[in-house]
Structure formats: structure tokens, C-alpha cells
Amino acid sequence: MKKNKCKQDMAISQVYYPVQITRLEDIICDHEELSSLPCIVVVSEGVALCPVNDKEFKLSRGSVLLLDNAKSFLITVESKLRGIVIQYRTYGHEKPSILHHAKPLLNCSYRIINLALELQKASRNTSIGNPFHFQRMFVELLEALYNELDNRKKHDDLWIEKVLDYIDLYFHEELTRDQVAEIAQVSPEHFSRTFHKHTGYTFSAYLTLLRIRKSQQRLLQHMPKLDLLAQEVGYSEGTYFSRKFKQLVGVSPTAYYKKEKRIVALNTNHTACLIALGITPELGVYSPWLESVRQVSPVHKLKGYEHDIASNYQEITAACPDVIINYSGSMEKQFLLSLAPVFELPCRQLSWREQFGLIANIVDRREVYKSWLQQYDEQIALCNHILDQQHGTRGTAIVWEIGSHAAYCLNSSHGRGSHILYEDLGFSRPDAIITQNIEQTGYLTVDIEEIVHFPADYIFITALPTKDFGKERLLTVLHSEKWQSLMAVQKKQVYFINQYELFYGYDPLSTASQLHKLMGVLTSQKYRATNHFHT
Template identity: 70%
Template sequence: MYNDNQLLSHVFYQPIQIMKLEELFCAKKDQSAYPFIIVLYEGNALCTLQGRKLQLSSNSVMFVDDVDDFHLLKASGSIGVVIQYRAYGPKLVSLLQDTTLMEHCSYRLMDLVKEIEREAKITVESNPFRLQKLFGEMLEELYHHLRTHKQQEDLWIDRVLNYMNLHFNEDLTREQMAEKAQVSPEHFSRTFHKHTGYTYSEYLTLLRIRESQKKLLLGMPKLDDLAQVVGYREGTYLSRKFKEIVGVSPTVYYQKSKRLIVLNANHTACLLALGITPVLGVYSPFLENIKSVPSSQKLKGYEYDITSNYKEIAVACPDVIINYSGGKEKQSLLSLAPIFELPCRQLSWREQFELIANLVDRREVYNHWLQQYDDQVAQCNQLLDRQLGARGTAIVWEIGSQAAYCLNSSHGRGSHILYEDLGFSRPDEIVTHNIEKTGYLTVDIEEIVHFPADYIFVTALPTKDFGKECLLTVLHSEKWQSLAAVQKKQVYFINQYELFYGYDPLSTAAQLQKLMEVLTS
């Protein structure tokens, strides 16, 4: 129970001005007197704060309390927003515990900030409390991000492990790492072993041998050359350490048939297209309809989950684990096998398919499969040339229960086929939103009417009542009915989420067939 005269120590924050990032260059001194938050959606920005240079990258947030010591040096080509705010309370403190810069913030946070931008343009009479509510939700999301990441950053062991992962081929000593961690060598050794299960030297050796295995997956170099690459002076020493950890010599490992484990459905599909069934793999519902495999060869869950699958992976004794570029899961799986990582955001499905084909020595099968697919694409284009002529613009939507998602080639969902294979182009409305860099665009369901295209494809529909009601309202609106694609009956409600979710050779071939079916029916 509170005493009658007790004051709450809570501080209240109120947004007072919202501007584009570039407007900071020309903001008057009195305009920037209040503290502010910079949110960078895309690109990079350079600034100085209290005499030190700081660089902001995409999806980062910066807090500026001492506005007199802040200078924005460069923000060309960047997209961001500045939110000035006022603080009220009996005892004012810096927002979020003197935090200056937060990186890799969530997409939810970015979406909240965009909502704040939109709400700030609306008159107060519409809803005088919504802007404050959204700002509060943004601060709560920032606090959650800070709390979870502080716990990780406070552990010096994480910093050391990250450094070792990047510099394992250098002459790293325990004493050097202890100095980086700012602890005594003895305390370093105890904590390191407790956290990893290895002594420092054992873990360094493990990193070097795993890298050796990854190199051997793609060729058989001279052992002395391989030793130099991973941090050893001679091949004989590498060979001895390799056999201690792997159980066989580098030559035998290179020659043997590998036990493959795949931690996502797209790479499982790549192997299936090459005629290989992994020892363990992740299977989407679409893949399960294509390839029937015993449950003993399936990892639990549609998406990969290290917690529920670790024991099963360990029992399978993998020679190689294939996955996207990972963080924590990579660390925990390192003791089992080398992880062949593919950065999915940087590589197309064709490039990922090719790398996996090289990994399993199925280059000829890959070339044959891809040639068949390209022949099919050529036939499809001949048919579309006769029936449609010039393609025009196309847009792909996934409509969920709360929002609509417009997808670009890097996220698949059929858009890569339309834009890269079948000659359709992106509408100007999504190009201006920089979708070629971000990969997707999230809007309210009601906003899809503002993105006209010659052809509209909807690959997923909402499953919950709220989303269904919103979509029905849109479809019956005058604005929707006036769209050229609607009037020409060039809107296609495919609604096959599982089919269009995959970004791999098998899914792509099936998506091509489905898109041609609706375009030519």
C-alpha cells in the first residue's frame, strides 16, 4: 500500500517533434535543445558525440542527451528519423540507463517507429492519445532489447569467443585473451572451461580443425598449405591434431562419403534436388508431400530449434552440418561437426544450390537440373509472349492477420520468378520504398490499395477473423475496385503459403508451374 504523500519515482517521456534524419543538418539550435532519439532504418550515418566518432548502421538506434556535443557528419543515402522528447518526473535520469547506441534492433521496433512517423502527420483530433501510446510501446521495445542484449554483452566470454572465431589462425595465447577480457589468466581459464566445456587450447584447436574440415569439403590442398591457412606451421602437426578430433586423417575425411545434417527446409530441398537425402533434415509440409522419409530422418519442427534437436543431432554423428549463417546455434554445434554456412540474405537460391552441389560433389547433377529449369522458363516465356505480350508490372502480397507483406526477389515467395525469370517488373510504388535492398515491405492491410500493378498475386490470406474482415473491407472498397488489375481480372488469389514459402530449387519449380497456371488460365 502506498502512503498518502508518497511520490512515484516514475519518469514520463513525451515526444514533441519528429523529423527526417537529414533535417538535423539544418535544424536551428533552439529546435535541437531537447534530447532526441535517432532511428536509422537503412544505410549508414556518421556523427560525433562528446568528441568521439560513432557510426550508425541499418536497424540501429542512438540516444542523444547532450545535444550541444552532438554533430551529424554524414548521412547521405540513409533513411532515418529523429524523435525529440521531453522528460517529466520528480527525478530525471538519462533515458534507458545512459545507453548511447543500440544495434541490430528488431523489425518490430522499426515498424513501431514508422507507425509513429505516420501518426505524427495525422491531426490531433483523430486520436490525441495514439502517438503517446506508440511512443511508449517503442520505449518498452527498446528497454526489452537493451535488457536482453546487456546480459549477453556483460559476459566477457562472448567477446572472447567472437574474437577467437575471427582470429583463430593467428598466434593467440591464453594470456592475450585474458588481457582482452580484463581478467587474470587463472580466472579466464576457469570461466572459459565452465562456459565452453573446453580448455582454452582445446577450443582453439577445435576451431582450427573445423576450419580444416570446411576447406576439405571443397578440395584437397597440400597439408602444409592447409596448415598455414588455419594457424599451424606444418602439415604433419595438423594431421595429428585432425585425427585426434575427427577420428580419421584429413585425406580419409576428404575421400569418405559424408553424413549430412541440414538445419533448414531450403537446403534440405537443395540436397533432394541433387538426389541426396540427408541423414537428418528439416522438412516443410511442401517437402513432405514431395519426399517421404522416415520420422527418424526428420528434425523436429518446421523451423530449426537447437534446444529440442541437439541430442538427436549429436547421436547422428554428422560429418557436416549445413545451415544459414548463425550465431549461438553455431557455437553449440561446433563440438559436433563443421558448419557449412550460407548467408541467405546475400545469396540467391541458385547460388546456394550451386554451393551445396559443390560441397557434395554433384556439379553435373546441378548443371542438368538447372538446365531443365531454364528450358522450362524459356518455354513459359514463349507462351506468355503469345498470350500477354509485354509483361508490365507485378506485385506479390502475403496478407497476414495484422499486416500485409510485399515480397521481393531476395525473399522468394514467387517474386524471384516473376522478376528474374518471367520478365515482369516492380511497380514504382515499391521501388521507391527501397524494396530491392530491404527485401520486403510491411504495410497495414488497408494500404495495399495504394500499390497498383498490372498483375497482383496474393500467395497467402489471413487466417484470423480480424485480418479477414480487414481484407474483405479492402476488396469491397471503391479504391480497390478502381485498380486496373482488378478491372482486367488480373488479380490472383493463390493462397498456398506452404508452397510459396520455400526459396529453393524444388519450391521454385513448383511455384513457376503454379504461376503459369493462373496466368494462362
């Protein structure tokens, strides 16, 4: 097996070897010096226009071309450029060279120029010397070029994200390509190329798209006067705005406001919020537990989205959504913007009640939302009355999910039943958890064996290991002297619920069902820890 793995590792590598190194000025005079091999062109002096991939670029000192075929390098005899042309071969697995760039690299570092010049000098030196010196110099040049490409990619990724954030903040103001390019500290031409490559839109088209999507978000809440709405999103008057809106959306702003919205919910919690409001989304993500609660036609189910949007993009497109609901900060926001306005909800900043209320506003079900919460709060009041009679002062509680490799303690912002215990039923967090800064992080991860170091009056375990080695580790803990000495264990206030899918939800439907389950174990069922674990 080791021998085969070694062969496999070698197969995926590439080796670069210089075949011919020529002065750039000699190539200009005699183009026959070039072969069909890949090449590196480094300009050290002069200025000239040069066609590359059917586009013309201005080359000067520090310009570098990385070409798959040296013969594609065309330059006029009148050119006064000076530099080095390095033709090379690659050996190894056939795959695209990592030294490839569709356009010239401009303003490269002096180190790259000096390395190319030194390499050219070394290639003319016929003295024996160190036989590896020349190859080492070539490798140094390759490494410098690779780092240059990597740094430019990182820089492009960095400034394009900053630019998109800037446009998202100031879309309602007068923005021009040149103005934003200046903010990004890149040339207008480079800005246009990179922006289009990253977003699929020209700057002007993207700004129009964003303005219309923002206006659609406004229209999910209320219907202002057209002139006012136009000014809010960056247009001077309503008629022009309305025309742009209809071109993109297909209907007028007024018609969009009045129509029943086709909604796509891209996570289980928001799907459950819609169902609690009496709405089946055009497409929604359903957990196994949610599917058991609400049977829905397969045409409305979006499977696997939380792991991979690309495989579901066509399905989302076919749903023709009027609004997409998702958590904020998702990588897919720009990807989805072409389909519909993306209504984003902060995942950790908003409670399930707040998210529920915002979604109710979008779908115009505010009264349903109020009625649902009123019934839930009445149920909470009843539960607290029962607990007052049976348990009196609540004391501390801790919620664990135990996997095969670690144990996870969850705080209110992550749900998992802890939001009910701490916010609705009056239990408090143990000091050992508070000191772990769980209020800020939202969760704590420890080895399974460490759960004995977090005592509480009540211990709830909502998930158990599925792998045998995880089960063995937990059983060892449950039989340990330290575990048996815990007050919750001695008072039989350790509850093994083991319903991960149910407790994973952080939404009205899951919360109501979690409350029922928690009250069930608190008021009637006293589990013996090891016996229940075996079942």
C-alpha cells in the first residue's frame, strides 16, 4: 500500500525544466527562436504595445507574460523592449500549469527582473562550477512568480470584497466605476475585468441590480410613493426607476408589492417559521424531524442546500422566487442576487422569536405570528407554574450534545433546548460554564471525559454517540466515581433525551416540541443514566 501511495503522490506533481533562455531583443529580431513550448517573458527595459489573447497591453519594465505557447508571443520589430524569454518543458501529470495567467502581470517586483537577468547570465557561463546552481536559480524564479500570482489573487479577492461591501452601503448615492476603482486603488481597466470576473456583471449592471433588489426588500415591508422609493435606492425620480424595476423584475413595483410572494427558504429554521405561519415555501430545506411533522410534496423540498448551493442552483432558478430567505453573511449572497432579493437574518444576533417576527412581516402574517407567540407564552406560564409546584427554585442546568469524538455544551444563541431552559423556564447557567466565555462564543467543546468537571443541578443530554468507540468512552465516564459523585446524578436529575434532530432546530415548531420533551422528563420521568443509555 505504501509503495502505491508513493507512486500516486509522485503522479500529481509537475517538474519544470528550462530548455532555452534568450534575450527579448533577439526574439524580436528572429521570431524563429521561439518554439511551441510554454515560456516566461520578463521585460527589464522599454515600453511597447503587445497583443496577448486577442487584447493589446502596454508592456514596460516589470511586465511578465506567462504563455502556454511561446509562438503566440507577437511583437513588432520596431519595439525597443529589453528582457529575457525563458522557454521550458513540464514533466509529470498532465494538468494545467500553475504558471498561467491570461493577461500580463504588470509592475512585478525587482526581484523577479533580477532573477531572470541572473539566470540568463548563468545560462551563458560554460564553467563547470556547481552543477545545481543554474537549476536552483530557475526554481527561485518559479517560486517568485508563483508567490506573485498568489499575492495578486489574494489582493483581488480582498479588494473586490471590500468594494462589494462599499457598494452595498452606498448604492443609493451617485457611484461611478472610476470612483470605486480609485477607492480600491486599482486601475479602472483592472477594476472592470476583475469585477466582471467575480460578479458576472459590469459595474453599471451590478449597481442597477443591487438598487432594484434593495427596492424589492423595501416593498416587502410597505409601499411608499414611487418618487420616494426611487430616491431611497439611488434614482432621482419614480418613472425611470419604475421602468428599470419592470425590466428586471417583470412587473411594476406596485404589482410586486401586491402579489403573493413565491418564497425560497434556504435553511430548516426559516422553513419551519413559514410553516408555523401557515405557508409552504416554494422551496424549503427540511430536516428529517421537520419532514415527520409536516409532510410536503417533493417538489417543494430543497435537499442538500446547506452543504452545496451549486447543485441546487437550477432548482432554485426554476422556482422563480420573489424573495429568498437566508442567514446573513452567507457566501452565496452575490450568487443568489441575480435570482431575487435575498432577505438576510443574522444567525446569532437574533433570537428565534425575532427571526420569526421578521419573516411574518415579509409574508404579511403578523397577526398569525402574534397569536402563535401568545399561545406559546401561555404554555410557558403553565409550565412554570407546574415547575414551581414540583421543583421550587430552579437551580442550574446544562445541555450537552455528545458525539463520538467530543462533547458540546450549547448556549441560548444556538438553541438546542438551552434557550428554553435559560430564557423561558428560569434555570441558570453553572459557574463552570460562565467562566468559559460561552456567552460570547455560544458553545463549548470538550473531551467526553471532561463533562464530569461541569456540575449542574440538572443535566440534559440531547444527543449520544453513534460510533462504538464513542459509546465506550461515554460508558466509562458514566461508571466513573467522579460522575457518580455529581449532585445531579445522585438526585436522578440527569436526563438522556437523545433526539438530536429535534433539538437541532431553532424555530417556533422545534421550540414548542422541545418544550414538551423537556417538561416530560422534568415532571415525570427519572432516568437511570446507564440503563437508559443502553436502550
